[in-house]
Each structure stands twice: as C-alpha cells, then as structure tokens.
Amino acid sequence: MENSIKHGFPANGSLHIVLTTSLASERSVLISIKDNGPGIEKTGLASLNRRFRESDYAPADDQTRESIGLGNINERLKLFYGENYAIRLNSLEGEYAETIVTIPCGNGEDDNHV
Incomplete structure (x- = not known):
C-alpha cells in the first residue's frame, strides 16, 4: 500500500487502491494490492519480477534503490515460506500497478500457487 501511495498518484490526483484476498488453492492465500496509478513500464516490470524471483537487490541505480522496501518484504516471505x-x-503502463503475494495457509506448502 505504501508503494501505491508513494508512486501511484495518477495525473488526475485521485488514487484508488483495491486490496483483495482470496484462496488460491486449499493451502494458499493470494493477496493483491492494485492501484489506478501510472503503472510500470514493461522493461522495468520484467526487471523487478526477475529480481524478486532471483533475490537480486544490488543497488545499481535509483530504480533499484526505490524498490528496496519490496525487496525486503520479498526476502522475508521467502525466508518464512520458501x-x-x-x-x-x-x-499496464498508464493504467495500474498490482502487487501480488501468495502465502501458504493450513497444513503444508502448496507448490502450485504460481
């Protein structure tokens, strides 16, 4: 939610944030935070998602430095849940940005959540 507020205010000045939770399977919960802000351009989006998967947070530029908060959360999720x-x-650039977190619930992990 912090990133939506910090980076998400659209040109019209009216920010809408939608928080959704749902069962992704019997053993995992999906949490989505979506805003109507300017979104993220495709190259940056691909880079961020790669960094989250690979845990690559070397501060090489300003964009990397700005995403350190999500990087820290990502690392905690991986430490706790795998x-x-x-x-x-x-x-979608110019339309929205959405952060998705899937966490296990119940007994055991669910490897089919992605």
Missing part, C-alpha cells in the same frame, strides 16, 4: 513465495508485480 523460495516459491516471491512477490509478483502486474502492471
């Missing part, structure tokens, strides 16, 4: 539980981002 490597399969990385943050995922969806976005």
Whole structure:
C-alpha cells in the first residue's frame, strides 16, 4: 500500500487502491494490492519480477534503490515460506500497478500457487 501511495498518484490526483484476498488453492492465500496509478513500464516490470524471483537487490541505480522496501518484504516471505513465495508485480503502463503475494495457509506448502 505504501508503494501505491508513494508512486501511484495518477495525473488526475485521485488514487484508488483495491486490496483483495482470496484462496488460491486449499493451502494458499493470494493477496493483491492494485492501484489506478501510472503503472510500470514493461522493461522495468520484467526487471523487478526477475529480481524478486532471483533475490537480486544490488543497488545499481535509483530504480533499484526505490524498490528496496519490496525487496525486503520479498526476502522475508521467502525466508518464512520458501523460495516459491516471491512477490509478483502486474502492471499496464498508464493504467495500474498490482502487487501480488501468495502465502501458504493450513497444513503444508502448496507448490502450485504460481
């Protein structure tokens, strides 16, 4: 939610944030935070998702430095729940940005959540 507020205010100045939770399977919960902000351009989106999967957070540029908060959350999720539980981002530039977190619930992990 912090990133939506920090980066998501659209040109019209009216930010809408939607938080959704749902069962992804019998053993995992999907949490989505979606805003109507400017979104993320395709190259940056692909880079961020790769970094979340691979845990690559070397601060090489300003964009990397700005995403360190999500990187920290991503690492905590992986430490608690395993490597399969990385943050995922969806976005359409000029339309929205969405952060998706899947976490296990119940007894055991679900490897089919992605």
